[in-house]
Structure formats: C-alpha cells, structure tokens
Amino acid sequence: MMYLTIAVLCSVAVSVLLKVLRQKNIDIRQTIVAGYPVAFLLTWLLLKPDVSSIGTLGNAWGIIIALGLLLPAVFVILGRAIEAVGMVATDAAQRLSLIIPIIAAFMLFGEVLTGTRILGLGLGFLALAALIYRPQQAASTQDISKKATTPNRTLRTPLWLFGVWAGYGVIDILFKQVAKQGAAFPLTLFVSFGMAGLLLFIYLLITRVRWQGNALIAGLLLGALNMGNIYAYVRAHQVLSESPSIVFTGMNVGVIAVATIIGVGVFKEQLNRINMLGIVLAVSCVAVLFLA
Numbered sequence: 001m002m003y004l005t006i007a008v009l010c011s012v013a014v015s016v017l018l019k020v021l022r023q024k025n026i027d028i029r030q031t032i033v034a035g036y037p038v039a040f041l042l043t044w045l046l047l048k049p050d051v052s053s054i055g056t057l058g059n060a061w062g063i064i065i066a067l068g069l070l071l072p073a074v075f076v077i078l079g080r081a082i083e084a085v086g087m088v089a090t091d092a093a094q095r096l097s098l099i100i101p102i103i104a105a106f107m108l109f110g111e112v113l114t115g116t117r118i119l120g121l122g123l124g125f126l127a128l129a130a131l132i133y134r135p136q137q138a139a140s141t142q143d144i145s146k147k148a149t150t151p152n153r154t155l156r157t158p159l160w161l162f163g164v165w166a167g168y169g170v171i172d173i174l175f176k177q178v179a180k181q182g183a184a185f186p187l188t189l190f191v192s193f194g195m196a197g198l199l200l201f202i203y204l205l206i207t208r209v210r211w212q213g214n215a216l217i218a219g220l221l222l223g224a225l226n227m228g229n230i231y232a233y234v235r236a237h238q239v240l241s242e243s244p245s246i247v248f249t250g251m252n253v254g255v256i257a258v259a260t261i262i263g264v265g266v267f268k269e270q271l272n273r274i275n276m277l278g279i280v281l282a283v284s285c286v287a288v289l290f291l292a
Contacts, residue, residue: 035221073167
C-alpha cells in the first residue's frame with residue numbers, strides 16, 4: 001500500500017504544482033520541458049529500459065511519436081484546466097479518462113459491451129457534465145463589459161476540462177497498443193519522454209521564448225513527481241499482482257479524494273452542489289467500471 005499511497009500523492013502533487021505555477025504566472029511550458037530530462041534520467045535508473053532492443057519497436061514508432069507530441073501537450077492543457085475550473089474537477093476528469101479506452105475497446109477492438117459497462121460509461125459522462133457545470137450569475141455592467149472583451153472564455157473553460165479527459169484517455173490507448181505490439185513498457189516510456197522533451201524544446205526555441213529561471217527549477221520537481229507517480233504505480237501493481245483491483249480503484253478514487261480535500265481545504269476552490277454530485281458520480285463510475 002506504500003507504493004499506492006506514493007502514486008496518489010505524486011499525482012495530486014503534480015496538479016498542486018501546476019496550480020501554484022499558474023497563480024504566479026510562470027510559463028508552464030518551460031517547466032514541462034525542464035521536467036523531461038529528469039523523468040528521462042529516472043526512467044533509465046529505476047526502470048532500466050533495454051536500449052539494445054530499440055530496433056524491435058518496428059511499427060510502434062508511429063504510436064511513440066504520437067506520445068511524444070501528446071505528453072507535453074496534455075500537461076499544458078492540464079495546467080490550463082486547473083486554472084479554469086480548479087484541481088478538484090480537473091483531477092476527477094483525468095481519472096474519468098479511463099472510459100475512453102473502454103469505448104475504444106468495443107468500437108475498435110471488438111470487445112463485448114456489457115450492461116455494467118454501459119452503466120459505468122453513463123455515470124462517467126454524467127460526472128463530466130456535472131464537473132464542468134458553472135451556474136449563471138447576475139452580471140453587473142462591469143462584468144458585461146469584461147465579458148465583451150473575452151467572449152470565448154465561457155466556452156474555453158469546459159473545453160480545457162474536456163481536453164484533459166480526452167488527452168489522457170488517448171494516451172492510455174496508445175500505451176496499451178504499444179504493449180500489444182511487444183514493445184517493453186520501460187523502453188517505450190524512455191523513448192517517449194526523450195522525444196517529448198526534445199520536440200517541446202525545439203518548439204520553444206522556434207518561438208524565441210524568454211526563459212524563466214524559476215520555471216526551469218520547478219521543472220526539476222515536476223519531472224521527479226511525474227516519474228514518481230509512474231514508478232510507484234507500476235511497483236504497486238507488481239507488489240499487489242494478485243489484487244490489481246485494489247491498485248486500480250485505490251489510485252483513481254484516492255486521487256479524486258485527496259484532490260478534493262486539498263482543492264477545497266487549501267486553495268478554497270468553490271464547488272456548487274452539481275459539482276459535488278459530479279465528484280460522487282466520478283467515484284461511482286470508477287467503482288462500476290471496476291466491477292464490469
């Protein structure tokens with residue numbers, strides 16, 4: 001259970017760090033690019049990928065390139081979503097991304113869709129709708145003037161949350177497809193981290209970004225937390241190999257619970273009744289899909 005606890009805490013800590021960085025107007029892209037060399041090195045030290053077998057990746061390279069593009073992009077979207085709707089709703093949406101591989105399983109890969117899974121998917125979509133719900137408030141003249149200058153802000157808010165949900169769901173599918181093609185997970189992670197960091201670094205150079213020292217220093221912590229989450233989650237599955245349900249449920253429900261406690265208790269995030277219902281529905285979705 002120690003590894004599972006570490007995985008949960010590292011996952012939530014990533015959201016906390018991104019929230020703090022957004023509050024301080026720090027360029028998250030620079031933090032992300034600085035984090036990849038750390039994750040790259042830790043993958044080498046902890047998971048010991050067999051680099052000599054890189055020539056066996058074959059057709060998996062297309063998927064790995066997609067991961068190299070998606071991994072940093074989803075981190076940026078995650079930061080935007082945390083700024084827009086808070087870490088409670090964002091972490092819940094990230095956990096609900098598990099329903100995307102399930103949809104892909106029966107639409108693309110021929111798996112049978114059971115009644116229990118239909119119920120779980122329904123709960124998941126209801127949870128997402130509840131999490132992005134924001135009540136309309138009576139607008140003052142100043143508010144109306146402000147909205148006129150930013151007409152798309154209301155639209156962008158749920159889109160960031162949707163991006164987190166869809167992005168992590170697609171990444172999950174990609175990792176599973178790489179595993180099916182016989183590529184070792186440590187090597188896939190190693191190559192994907194290296195490619196993601198390199199591509200994002202090139203992009204920042206092309207855009208002539210003004211480098212921020214505090215953003216780069218924060219990246220060292222982000223890389224350690226990201227790899228800590230992955231490593232602890234993998235180790236939890238290894239230690240509790242006979243009880244994968246404990247790891248799966250504990251990770252998803254644990255992240256939602258801890259994120260809610262920190263988001264509301266520390267950052268004073270406001271959750272209306274519909275949002276709270278969304279948290280309950282998200283936990284229920286995880287539980288039902290586990291039973292499916």
